[in-house]
Amino acid sequence: MKTEKLVYMANQIGTFFKHEKEDVAVREIAGHLKSFWEKRMLANIFAHLEQGGSGLNERVHKALSQLHHERN
Numbered sequence: 001m002k003t004e005k006l007v008y009m010a011n012q013i014g015t016f017f018k019h020e021k022e023d024v025a026v027r028e029i030a031g032h033l034k035s036f037w038e039k040r041m042l043a044n045i046f047a048h049l050e051q052g053g054s055g056l057n058e059r060v061h062k063a064l065s066q067l068h069h070e071r072n
Contacts, residue, residue, distance in 0.1 A: 007055040014060040029063035
């Protein structure tokens with residue numbers, strides 16, 4: 001799957017949690033990605049994150065950073 005599509009999908013998840021407090025939203029976004037995204041999708045978005053994460057909204061960026069840190 002193309003990185004642009006993954007960024008779009010991740011940001012859509014972030015939008016779902018936009019009314020939550022930041023710490024709750026970041027935790028829920030990370031939990032959703034961990035539970036529902038394939039390893040291949042996560043590997044691709046983590047590679048994008050390591051290159052700066054262009055296009056990711058702030059909460060999604062934080063959630064992915066947390067999740068990536070947990071996995072390493």
